[in-house]
Amino acid sequence: MLKLMNVNKTFNKGTINERNALDHIELHVNPGDFITIIGSNGAGKSTLFNAICGQFLVDSGQIILDQRNITAFSDHQRAFEIGRLMQDPMKGTAPNMTIEENLALAFTRKAKRGLFALNKSDRSKFREILSQLELGLEDRMKTKVGQLSGGQRQAVTLIMCTIAEPKLLLLDEHTAALDPETAQKILAITEKIIARDHLTAMMITHDIHAALKLGNRTIMMDDGQIILDIAGKDRSALTMDELLSFYSKERKKQLANDRMLFTS
Amino acid sequence: MILLVGSLQLGFLYAVMAMGIYISFRILNTPDLTVDGSFSLGMACAAVLTASGHPILALIATLFFGAIAGTATGLLQTKLLIHPILSGILVMTSLYTVNLAIMGGRSNLSVAGKATYFTMLKETFGGNMLMMTCFAIIPALLLLVIVPIFFKTHLGLAIRATGDNEEMVRASSINSNLTKCIGLAIANACVALSGGLISQYQMFSDVSSGSGMVIIGLASVIIGETLFGKRGVTIGIASAMIGSVIYRIIVAFALKIDLFPSYALKLISAVIVVIALSGPSVQQSYHQMKIRREVRRHAKREASTAYAETHECKQDL
Numbered sequence: 001m002l003k004l005m006n007v008n009k010t011f012n013k014g015t016i017n018e019r020n021a022l023d024h025i026e027l028h029v030n031p032g033d034f035i036t037i038i039g040s041n042g043a044g045k046s047t048l049f050n051a052i053c054g055q056f057l058v059d060s061g062q063i064i065l066d067q068r069n070i071t072a073f074s075d076h077q078r079a080f081e082i083g084r085l086m087q088d089p090m091k092g093t094a095p096n097m098t099i100e101e102n103l104a105l106a107f108t109r110k111a112k113r114g115l116f117a118l119n120k121s122d123r124s125k126f127r128e129i130l131s132q133l134e135l136g137l138e139d140r141m142k143t144k145v146g147q148l149s150g151g152q153r154q155a156v157t158l159i160m161c162t163i164a165e166p167k168l169l170l171l172d173e174h175t176a177a178l179d180p181e182t183a184q185k186i187l188a189i190t191e192k193i194i195a196r197d198h199l200t201a202m203m204i205t206h207d208i209h210a211a212l213k214l215g216n217r218t219i220m221m222d223d224g225q226i227i228l229d230i231a232g233k234d235r236s237a238l239t240m241d242e243l244l245s246f247y248s249k250e251r252k253k254q255l256a257n258d259r260m261l262f263t264s
Numbered sequence: 265m266i267l268l269v270g271s272l273q274l275g276f277l278y279a280v281m282a283m284g285i286y287i288s289f290r291i292l293n294t295p296d297l298t299v300d301g302s303f304s305l306g307m308a309c310a311a312v313l314t315a316s317g318h319p320i321l322a323l324i325a326t327l328f329f330g331a332i333a334g335t336a337t338g339l340l341q342t343k344l345l346i347h348p349i350l351s352g353i354l355v356m357t358s359l360y361t362v363n364l365a366i367m368g369g370r371s372n373l374s375v376a377g378k379a380t381y382f383t384m385l386k387e388t389f390g391g392n393m394l395m396m397t398c399f400a401i402i403p404a405l406l407l408l409v410i411v412p413i414f415f416k417t418h419l420g421l422a423i424r425a426t427g428d429n430e431e432m433v434r435a436s437s438i439n440s441n442l443t444k445c446i447g448l449a450i451a452n453a454c455v456a457l458s459g460g461l462i463s464q465y466q467m468f469s470d471v472s473s474g475s476g477m478v479i480i481g482l483a484s485v486i487i488g489e490t491l492f493g494k495r496g497v498t499i500g501i502a503s504a505m506i507g508s509v510i511y512r513i514i515v516a517f518a519l520k521i522d523l524f525p526s527y528a529l530k531l532i533s534a535v536i537v538v539i540a541l542s543g544p545s546v547q548q549s550y551h552q553m554k555i556r557r558e559v560r561r562h563a564k565r566e567a568s569t570a571y572a573e574t575h576e577c578k579q580d581l
Binding site for chain 2: 097118
């Protein structure tokens with residue numbers, strides 16, 4: 001489904017702040033994969049998403065989505081087939097527009113366009129989709145999104161990202177800004193939608209437990225590289241402690257290398 | 265009475281401009297200073313074409329040229345990434361030259377005696393004051409129907425969303441640069457049309473009469489919002505238009521009772537905008553001040569009771 005071939009990105013090239021944010025990334029995502037991504041701050045997880053979404057163009061390498069080379073596409077062109085959910089619930093919705101207007105905007109990227117953005121059949125479709133959330137939003141379709149709580153807004157954003165059936169869904173710590181209970185709920189809804197639409201998805205998380213529980217494949221990133229990529233039996237056999245110890249081992253190795261560099 | 269009718273007519277002609285300002289300032293949420301230039305641009309285009317005997321074509325042309333001016337500002341903002349305010353000022357400044365060029369190097373042009381939109385209607389329907397007011401209302405009313413409908417279409421929705429959350433628009437696979445340019449083009453087309461109507465109404469065009477139009481338009485939008493509240497697009501546009509009429513009536517009466525000399529007009533409009541914009545923050549700081557005073561009084565009372573208690577204790581000892 002998604003192929004990243006030898007993708008590189010360096011920020012602030014040629015200055016003292018030079019940082020290799022993506023370092024020879026090779027990643028093949030199979031159709032139907034639900035990948036969880038873990039790694040410390042600054043490991044390059046969000047940068048990876050930004051590269052896939054086209055927030056910036058990569059220095060070298062190819063990004064191929066469903067046999068189409070999207071390496072040179074602009075961000076809004078890529079958004080046609082990629083849905084992305086950010087950590088900040090405020091970012092994914094237009095606060096001064098109603099729920100149905102927000103949904104209509106996301107929906108019409110693929111749906112047939114009539115003269116008006118909203119029509120009766122769209123409305124009933126939105127109603128049905130919203131009712132599946134079980135948050136009571138289907139009766140508040142004319143409410144401005146800015147009046148909803150963070151969790152409700154994130155739920156609406158999730159619907160907006162998936163309503164046009166994207167080929168790839170990227171979840172960037174989308175529950176991190178919510179209270180634990182709401183986060184659980186949003187996560188459950190996410191799982192439900194991914195299973196229902198057979199979406200290919202990638203999710204960044206800091207919750208190691210969720211990273212191993214959800215999805216079928218786990219990637220660990222560090223310093224712009226993918227240092228672990230496990231799926232299937234290996235993954236189900238892995239415990240949280242093992243994963244953490246693996247991580248600190250990798251870290252230590254790197255620190256040792258750095259130390260050698262400085263002392264020699 | 266004549267005063268009232270006159271300001272009604274002017275108010276509805278300027279209402280078209282107020283709508284343009286509403287589109288750029290409120291819907292697109294960008295401060296668009298092109299307006300000063302595109303208003304004069306509309307005046308100049310209309311005057312030249314009216315002078316050559318095409319009054320209706322003149323009004324249509326103003327829409328077209330205004331849209332070009334708006335697109336220029338939009339391109340500076342989105343393609344060259346120049347700050348919105350500066351791109352507006354740049355286009356406004358360059359339009360000054362363009363306007364002079366359109367009018368053949370003269371700074372003003374009279375169309376007295378030529379057929380205009382108003383004289384044409386006057387000949388067919390008669391020209392009493394009531395009819396004249398109706399003629400002035402027609403363009404505003406027409407746009408009041410068309411523009412809100414446009415903002416309910418898919419493109420219109422995308423433009424509204426661009427002003428609300430640009431990131432979300434791009435994430436929905438819509439080119440927000442394009443929607444921004446289209447929005448600015450529509451806004452400035454309205455402004456230029458208003459300029460064209462005014463030049464036909466006053467029978468002359470002056471290159472400097474566009475200056476201060478942003479503030480006048482903004483004052484109209486704010487007056488409308490104070491009266492009707494901040495609501496949806498349709499009501500927002502209608503209230504900006506009514507705000508424009510009220511602004512003209514206020515100005516007319518202020519001048520009538522010799523409260524101000526006529527050259528004080530722009531200062532007054534600026535003061536209206538300042539008062540209206542500072543309203544919420546003044547209200548809030550007043551509220552804050554009240555809370556602070558309350559807290560202080562409370563603290564003082566507590567301190568004095570504490571002092572009294574310690575003194576009582578000492579007396580007991």
